[in-house]
Amino acid sequence: MTTTATASELRRRPVPPLGGFRLTVLGLEVRRLLRNRRTLIFTMIAPAIFFLLFGLNAAYAGKPAGHGNVSAFILINMALYGAVLATTSGGAMISIERSQGWSRQLRLTPLTPVAYIATKMMTSLVLGFGSVAVVYIVGLLSGKPSMPVYLWIVTGLCVWIGSLLFAAFGLFLGYLLPTENVMQFMGFIMMLLSFGGGLFIPLSSYPHVLQDLAQYTPLYGLNQLVHVPLTGATVAWQWPVNVIAWLAIFVAGAVWRFRKDTARG
Amino acid sequence: MAMTTTDPVMGADALADAATPPAVSLRGLSKNFGAVQAVRDVDLTIDQGEVVAFLGPNGAGKTSTIDMILGLSVPSSGEVSVLGMTPQQAIRRGLVSAVMQTGGLLRDLTVGETARYTASLFARSTDVTAALRRAGVAGIADRRVGKCSGGEQQRLRFAMALLSDPELLILDEPTTGMDVEGRRDFWAAIRHDAGEGRTVLFATHYLEEADAYADRIVLIRRGVIVADGTGAQVKSLASGRTVRATLPGATEGALRSVPGADSVEIRGDSVLIHSGDADKVARYLLTETGAHDLEITSRGLEEAFLALTGDDDENPGGNR
Numbered sequence: 001m002t003t004t005a006t007a008s009e010l011r012r013r014p015v016p017p018l019g020g021f022r023l024t025v026l027g028l029e030v031r032r033l034l035r036n037r038r039t040l041i042f043t044m045i046a047p048a049i050f051f052l053l054f055g056l057n058a059a060y061a062g063k064p065a066g067h068g069n070v071s072a073f074i075l076i077n078m079a080l081y082g083a084v085l086a087t088t089s090g091g092a093m094i095s096i097e098r099s100q101g102w103s104r105q106l107r108l109t110p111l112t113p114v115a116y117i118a119t120k121m122m123t124s125l126v127l128g129f130g131s132v133a134v135v136y137i138v139g140l141l142s143g144k145p146s147m148p149v150y151l152w153i154v155t156g157l158c159v160w161i162g163s164l165l166f167a168a169f170g171l172f173l174g175y176l177l178p179t180e181n182v183m184q185f186m187g188f189i190m191m192l193l194s195f196g197g198g199l200f201i202p203l204s205s206y207p208h209v210l211q212d213l214a215q216y217t218p219l220y221g222l223n224q225l226v227h228v229p230l231t232g233a234t235v236a237w238q239w240p241v242n243v244i245a246w247l248a249i250f251v252a253g254a255v256w257r258f259r260k261d262t263a264r265g
Numbered sequence: 266m267a268m269t270t271t272d273p274v275m276g277a278d279a280l281a282d283a284a285t286p287p288a289v290s291l292r293g294l295s296k297n298f299g300a301v302q303a304v305r306d307v308d309l310t311i312d313q314g315e316v317v318a319f320l321g322p323n324g325a326g327k328t329s330t331i332d333m334i335l336g337l338s339v340p341s342s343g344e345v346s347v348l349g350m351t352p353q354q355a356i357r358r359g360l361v362s363a364v365m366q367t368g369g370l371l372r373d374l375t376v377g378e379t380a381r382y383t384a385s386l387f388a389r390s391t392d393v394t395a396a397l398r399r400a401g402v403a404g405i406a407d408r409r410v411g412k413c414s415g416g417e418q419q420r421l422r423f424a425m426a427l428l429s430d431p432e433l434l435i436l437d438e439p440t441t442g443m444d445v446e447g448r449r450d451f452w453a454a455i456r457h458d459a460g461e462g463r464t465v466l467f468a469t470h471y472l473e474e475a476d477a478y479a480d481r482i483v484l485i486r487r488g489v490i491v492a493d494g495t496g497a498q499v500k501s502l503a504s505g506r507t508v509r510a511t512l513p514g515a516t517e518g519a520l521r522s523v524p525g526a527d528s529v530e531i532r533g534d535s536v537l538i539h540s541g542d543a544d545k546v547a548r549y550l551l552t553e554t555g556a557h558d559l560e561i562t563s564r565g566l567e568e569a570f571l572a573l574t575g576d577d578d579e580n581p582g583g584n585r
Contacts, residue, residue: 004313008282013358014388024385101368109386110357
């Protein structure tokens with residue numbers, strides 16, 4: 001380093017490409033998530049245990065459901081539960097980073113907010129993939145779920161990609177709640193939404209009023225859609241509309257809060 | 266001029282390529298938080314290679330000013346340029362880095378991971394291990410940040426700030442919460458760095474710290490720069506007293522030539538002369554000029570220094 005630098009020397013210092021997006025950071029972010037025992041238990045182990053609890057019951061598990069059986073149907077439920085919990089957690093981690101001042105620290109680096117959010121989304125998807133994989137492997141090992149091989153892959157992919165909707169929800173929560181306790185709050189909300197989406201108990205067993213209400217909750221449309229490859233059901237217009245509407249709400253909410261957060265007062 | 270970068274530097278044409286822009290240039294800088302004026306019309310130029318202490322009590326506007334230099338907040342009015350660029354442009358090039366007072370660390374990462382994370386974000390960075398060693402935290406690279414002491418965390422922040430090999434290093438009350446030995450080691454590392462030509466701007470509310478480690482002290486109080494000079498100059502200002510008298514038609518030039526006058530100020534018919542030898546000034550004013558209604562007070566800068574070392578109840582703008 002010289003004592004003084006000229007204007008042209010200073011300008012020659014490079015700005016990193018892609019807004020500072022780096023695989024090193026993605027790797028470290030995934031490692032952080034995997035190191036968090038509570039996240040692992042809630043997003044990987046709990047969904048697999050729920051499948052073992054609900055998906056193997058001899059009274060109904062073997063009954064046919066579309067191109068497979070009820071056990072396969074429940075397998076998809078639990079994989080979806082795990083995946084959306086994982087992607088929501090990934091986004092909501094931003095809340096913890098904000099409360100620890102890390103987001104502010106990152107503003108002293110070349111990392112752009114867009115590159116940061118892209119990193120978070122990808123981290124969420126890695127965790128979501130892990131969650132789907134664990135549930136499906138446990139399902140496979142249990143020997144109960146039955147569906148053609150291609151449906152294992154197609155439904156698994158649908159669940160995984162569909163969980164992106166909740167990565168947006170996680171970002172919204174992460175920017176809305178600047179608190180270390182966001183994970184507890186999120187766990188509670190996700191449990192409610194999972195009941196609303198019919199992930200744990202079929203909606204048909206709810207009272208009528210609740211059934212009607214449930215159709216407007218954000219896991220309802222997604223849950224219906226990811227089962228379509230298995231059930232072969234005709235897609236009702238309400239399902240994609242539900243997903244798109246909630247995606248729009250989550251993204252708009254996240255953008256709104258994000259703008260507030262990064263507004264340089 | 267051919268611009269190949271996607272981030273053209275504002276006003277680049279106006280700057281001769283061979284010129285050395287100041288490390289920091291503040292022009293008419295103000296910052297209001299609602300009705301509170303945290304920073305008022307500050308002008309300040311810091312040249313490359315200077316080691317400058319930003320001295321003032323809590324709430325004087327130090328952190329508000331630093332936030333604007335770093336682009337973390339937008340001035341209510343006035344201009345900031347860092348090394349001839351906007352703060353953001355300088356940060357994206359890794360030209361400026363900062364050690365903030367608190368926060369800014371992830372507790373679940375290790376010391377080494379935090380440094381690697383930070384280093385990877387810059388287009389060019391120095392060796393991570395070397396930076397950790399320099400800041401004295403290489404030995405705890407595998408320790409979780411959450412398990413580190415306050416001093417260790419502060420040294421990690423310092424290591425992070427070194428990673429981009431910045432031309433300008435800004436430290437906001439860097440030794441808060443450190444013990445005496447930690448302070449000494451920390452400043453030894455900073456001095457070593459400054460010796461290599463890095464510009465250093467640090468905020469502090471300890472006069473001794475400013476005096477011991479800075480070439481130049483900028484004293485700020487209630488958002489206004491009240492003194493700017495070497496440690497000796499500022500200390501002599503602080504130790505003096507103010508002579509106030511009514512003297513219609515006085516000019517600044519004439520007042521400065523009064524024996525013993527350190528600084529002068531004219532307010533209407535009143536003149537204020539700050540001096541290390543107030544008696545001499547008073548004697549001169551009463552015998553050689555038509556000054557009357559004379560009073561000598563030990564307020565002003567001295568009061569400011571009392572506030573520096575003691576508790577300051579007033580906290581305009583908060584500590585941010």
